[in-house]
Amino acid sequence: MKNKILVTGGAGYIGTHTCIALHEAGYDIVIYDNLSNSSCAAIKRVSTLIGQPLEFIEGDIRDAETLRQAFVDHQFFGVIHFSGLKAVGESVTKPLLYYNNNVSGTITLLEVMRQYNVKNLIFSSSATVYGDPKFLPIDESSSRSCTNPYGQSKLIVEYILEDLALSDDSWNLIALRYFNPVGAHPSGQIGEDPNDIPNNLMPYISQVAVGKLEKLSIFGNDYPTVDGTGVRDFIHVTDLAQGHVAALNYLQQQVDLQRSNSKRSSSKSSSVGFLPINLGTGKGTSVLELVSAFSSISGQAIPYQFTSRRVGDIASCYASSDKAKNVLGWEAKLSITEMCQDTWRWQSINPTGYD
Numbered sequence: 001m002k003n004k005i006l007v008t009g010g011a012g013y014i015g016t017h018t019c020i021a022l023h024e025a026g027y028d029i030v031i032y033d034n035l036s037n038s039s040c041a042a043i044k045r046v047s048t049l050i051g052q053p054l055e056f057i058e059g060d061i062r063d064a065e066t067l068r069q070a071f072v073d074h075q076f077f078g079v080i081h082f083s084g085l086k087a088v089g090e091s092v093t094k095p096l097l098y099y100n101n102n103v104s105g106t107i108t109l110l111e112v113m114r115q116y117n118v119k120n121l122i123f124s125s126s127a128t129v130y131g132d133p134k135f136l137p138i139d140e141s142s143s144r145s146c147t148n149p150y151g152q153s154k155l156i157v158e159y160i161l162e163d164l165a166l167s168d169d170s171w172n173l174i175a176l177r178y179f180n181p182v183g184a185h186p187s188g189q190i191g192e193d194p195n196d197i198p199n200n201l202m203p204y205i206s207q208v209a210v211g212k213l214e215k216l217s218i219f220g221n222d223y224p225t226v227d228g229t230g231v232r233d234f235i236h237v238t239d240l241a242q243g244h245v246a247a248l249n250y251l252q253q254q255v256d257l258q259r260s261n262s263k264r265s266s267s268k269s270s271s272v273g274f275l276p277i278n279l280g281t282g283k284g285t286s287v288l289e290l291v292s293a294f295s296s297i298s299g300q301a302i303p304y305q306f307t308s309r310r311v312g313d314i315a316s317c318y319a320s321s322d323k324a325k326n327v328l329g330w331e332a333k334l335s336i337t338e339m340c341q342d343t344w345r346w347q348s349i350n351p352t353g354y355d
């Protein structure tokens, strides 16, 4: 029997791409989303791409009753937990909303999981938990600190997961720390569809390229980097999606091992506990390098101006991807070229997103 996975936030940008990868890897999926930052159109497109209808529950993770009903109706092996609010600037003006949604929502989800004895979880964490890194590439043992409520909400959930694993060794909890997800499905049918003017670099560039926005502002050209602009570890969203499949396969192997060990001996084998893993490529690309790659791949001019640094930004951030390779057997395959090609395909076919 195929293992069934509850995908919270499965209608969103990373969730939709991961649902396709999970389906291709043989998992059954149930999407749970309140559609606060996504739409039914995205779910329909995923259904079309996989050639079958998707199970979708419209619900909020803070609504314990609706969540419980999902666990009554389905026997889940585990949960991939994408749902959350993610706009750094908005989190500064609406901290209670962010803590309520991202932290309280996760606590409600964990309580319901415990009630139904589903103790396998993959959580969407972020490289933001590393703050301004002391060394590069950033490995998972780097110190953690955050300066905005969004980042704090990710860090607090990590602490909660650590405490939960310490309190009860039957939990298997993986926190995947994403670096900078970009790109779109190669079909051009699903991709990132920001509600408003994009906060992030890649969707901003692609909206300039398609003529929706006039000009990119590059936040600072005086960083100690290759060309003075910020350096990030951009990772293709389909590689990221495969990282979730690898994490889930790993959880499944570990659970199988725990079961067979407990049958063979009276001693319990150890659970995964809390396991943080970076998902990045290990390579840094500057803002100007990305602008130039996108412009030559799309054949569009990307007008830009330099403005002052954005508050809270760091100079450089890229991952050590050794742990993902060693533990999960996963590494990113796609280059900046594919990231730009696929973003451009999505943006040019769907200039107004899913509308």
Ligand code: NAD
Residues within 6 Å of the ligand: 008, 009, 010, 011, 012, 013, 014, 015, 032, 033, 034, 035, 036, 037, 038, 059, 060, 061, 062, 081, 082, 083, 084, 085, 086, 101, 105, 124, 125, 126, 127, 178, 179, 180, 181
């Ligand atoms: P997204 O906004 O596209 O997807 C999140 C989904 O969660 C949306 O469909 C939204 O409607 C849903 N949602 C939000 N609050 C909910 C709630 N209370 N109950 C049910 N559903 C709810 O975002 P994304 O880019 O796909 O990000 C997915 C996860 O990855 C988020 O937790 C985000 O913080 C994290 N992350 C994203 C990035 C990035 O750059 N995209 C980087 C690091 C971490």
Ligand code: UFG
Residues within 6 Å of the ligand: 086, 088, 126, 127, 128, 178, 179, 180, 199, 200, 201, 202, 204, 216, 217, 218, 219, 220, 229, 230, 231, 232, 287, 310, 313, 317
């Ligand atoms: N940038 C610009 N102009 C823009 C947008 C961004 O110059 O209009 C620059 C930024 O200054 C930075 C780089 O592009 O140097 C990347 O910025 P993004 O906003 O795309 O990404 P961040 O690295 O700031 O943050 C993103 C997500 C966070 C997440 C983090 C994980 O927004 O939620 O990656 O590393 F936590």
